[in-house]
Amino acid sequence: MLEVRHVSKTFDIGTVNETPVLKDVSFTLNDGDFVTVIGGNGAGKSTILNMIAGVYPIDSGEILLDGEDLTNKKEHERAKYIGRVFQDPMKGTAADMEIQENLAMANRRGKKRSLAWGITANEKAVFKEELSMLGLGLEKRMADKVGLLSGGQRQALTLLMASLQKPKLLLLDEHTAALDPKTAKKVLDITKEIIEKDHLTALMVTHNMKDAIQIGNRLIMMYEGKILFDIQGEEKKSLTVDDLLHKFEEASGDEFTNDNVLTKR
Ligand SMILES: Nc1ncnc2c1ncn2[C@@H]1O[C@H](COP(=O)(O)OP(=O)(O)OP(=O)(O)O)[C@@H](O)[C@H]1O
Ligand SMILES: [Mg+2]
Incomplete structure (x- = not known):
């Protein structure tokens, strides 16, 4: 369904602010995959969603949706196939x-x-x-x-x-983060319902580890512009927050700190 091949992105090339944000990121989504994306502040989660939606051009690599090369397509052309919901409730309507x-x-x-x-x-x-x-x-x-x-x-x-036009891909970027816990849960329940009912393929960024574990069939952890790990199937079903922390420390060689701003709730 979605193929992200060797995508790299550096902002502000040639300035003091030059930051490599995505480093050779590759992954494939299958039809109907519902993937939660987790990772600390600045890991590149929003950037990968922006690259897929065509907000900014990528420096290198390719993005294909349903076999069609989107790499050089404009944002509004991609919007026919891609639905988006952002963190800020004021933005989408x-x-x-x-x-x-x-x-x-x-x-x-x-x-x-x-x-x-x-x-x-x-x-x-x-x-x-x-x-x-x-x-x-x-x-x-x-x-x-x-x-x-x-x-x-x-x-x-x-x-x-x-989701009205049954997008080929739905991108959700912390779309419940600005809501109170009760409302966030309600909106998350609606999200699951819509995705299930329409069999949508979706990428959902969240800071909540419990949600990331419980929701969807697949979990991607990002760290410093790379995919640290990608868990699916039975392994995803039996995953706990402790497993996730352990895997993070093992794969990143970094200690899990509050700087990573992932809530364990
Ligand atoms: N338009 C831009 N111009 C310059 N730098 C940018 C731009 N967008 C993102 N960045 C930088 O890229 C890095 C990754 O940002 P990104 O928004 O993808 O992180 P994130 O994983 O979504 O983090 P958060 O959890 O805080 O939302 C950050 O260092 C950020 O400052
Ligand atoms: Mg973000």
């Missing part, structure tokens, strides 16, 4: 537009712009059904401005928008 208008925009992403503005009855019916599955009562508020929603409601809506 337009606050001064209605819930249904936001959904209509997401629904028309990548399609011809010849569609006259206006939401069809058919679209409304689909949006209503999809919204009611979130269990947040948003289906009764379709004409409300998104700016009126809470952070958790906005993240749930962003998730729905990102």
